[in-house]
Amino acid sequence: MGRHGEAMGEVDGRPVYVPYALPGEVVEADISGSHALLRDIVTPSPERIDPFCPHFTRCGGCQIQQWQSETYRLWKRGLVATALKNQGIAAEVEPLIDAQGEGRRRATLHVKRTTEGVIAGFNAARSHDIHPLDHCPILVPALAPAFEIARRIGALIGDCDVAFTASETGLDVDVTTKRKPTPALAALVETERLGRLSVNREPLVTRIAPEVSAGTASVRLPAGSFLQATRAGEATLAMLVIENIGKAKYVADLFCGVGVFALRLAGKTRVFAADSDRAAIAALTEATRKASGLKPVEAKARDLFREPLVARELKDFDAVVFDPPRVGAEAQARQLAKSTVKAVIAVSCDPASFARDARLLIEGGYRLTRVTPVDQFAFTAHVEVVALFQRAAK
Missing domain, CATH: 2.40.50.1070 (OB fold (Dihydrolipoamide Acetyltransferase, E2P))
Known part of the structure; x- marks a missing residue:
């Protein structure tokens, strides 16, 4: 199964990708370049199941509903392992966490x-x-x-x-x-x-x-603001972030959005939060002001692609969390690699850009000690990942 959720075969030594087919199947398909249109399944896989949606294969929303859960979960976990391997990184990837919850919101x-x-x-x-x-x-x-x-x-x-x-x-x-x-x-x-x-x-x-809740706080959403696809996904990612920061007393939450991590982190530690979305930062600031029982939260609007926090700005943090868009956080990862921050927690929705940023951190002296894949985009080829990097002792 290819990384886009299309079964891969070979014709004359070149790969051909067949949507809605499964590994091990014999199919009839109309080939056009590197892709094919599935016409008939001659020999179905024993792992094939009936899709639950009558629109599957016609609607482009889901790529995989026809594959039994166990094998699907192994494949999705493997997307993260393969991305790391492609960057020369050997790491144990934990079992996939199902975070579909009651569905996408x-x-x-x-x-x-x-x-x-x-x-x-x-x-x-x-x-x-x-x-x-x-x-x-x-x-x-x-x-x-x-x-x-x-x-x-x-x-x-x-x-x-x-x-x-x-x-x-x-x-x-x-x-x-x-x-x-x-x-x-x-x-x-x-x-x-x-x-x-x-x-x-x-x-x-x-x-x-x-509004949405984040820990003990409530955030008023700006129009068109980013939000994790499922409530279960957000809660799972936040849980892993909090687990991985350990006993840190001062944490930076970079690419923070409206602060769904920052507000939860503030229940136990002081937080600095930054994002280029000014409306999101304003919403986070308002939520912090209205909430009670939180440690101090400082939120600033900053374009971390063009102006990442540099090593001297990072020296006071015990841990840094970064959760960038799909393109990753290459500029920020390069600065983190030069820093003395003890723990870096990466949250990503793209295994390839995550693995690239992971290599930069490892080259800078960090050890990749935990990798957890999270599935909030069930039935698609998308997978989230939360990873812990710890500064190796000199």
Whole structure:
């Protein structure tokens, strides 16, 4: 199974990737370059199971529903091990933690007007066309009305993307469109009982401010802000981060977003938090001010890609946590490699960029002592990882 969730075969000595096939199967497929379109399964794998969603193979949201759990979990754990091996790093990877929970609390639906009416859904498999949906079984129950709401928005303003977040206080909806908002669009907040409706990340109407809890604190979400895909995923990642910092008394949380790690860490240690998203930093600062029983939290807006914390700025921290976007944190990892920080905890959503940053830290004198994969994007090829690096004694 390839790293994108496509079974890999060979034709004339070159690899061919077949979506929805499984290792060991004999299939008939139409080959085009390095990919193939599955036509028929001649000899199925004993590991093949029935997918739970009737839209599987037509909707592009999930790549793997047809593989039994045990083998799927080993493959996903192997994605992290392989990425490390490709960087020349030998490390024991812990068993995969299932963090799907009750489902994903975020979804972006594509909406289009057609001659037959307004449709809403995800991209079709290997296509930019929209596969219409009325329901998605991997979403939390609170997002069940999302498809109908998206169609109503499309009927008012035409083609658009509609991002939904199921916050703890209600649905947060952000519409990406080139059209100007209308009074009828604003009225949907009341008729659909939405928490907030934004257009191009600018709040239009707020009925109830969307909030999520982080430890003992509550964070008011900025429009369009990043949030982990599942509540279980966020809680699992945070648990691992807290375990790995040990008895650190001063921790830096870099690429902190709205502070879902920082606010939990502040329950036991002093925290410095930084992120380039000014709205997220403002939300974290407000949450810190309103919460009680926390250690001091200092939050600053800073572009850590262009202006990473350098070694002299890092010298006072006992531990550093970094959780960058998919591209990783190469510039920050280079500075950490020059630092004297005792423990570095890396959180990543991309095994390849994680492994690259891990190599930089190891070359700087760190030991990779723990690697834990986390699966909050179940049924896809995406996997999270939390890793502990400890400064080797001189």
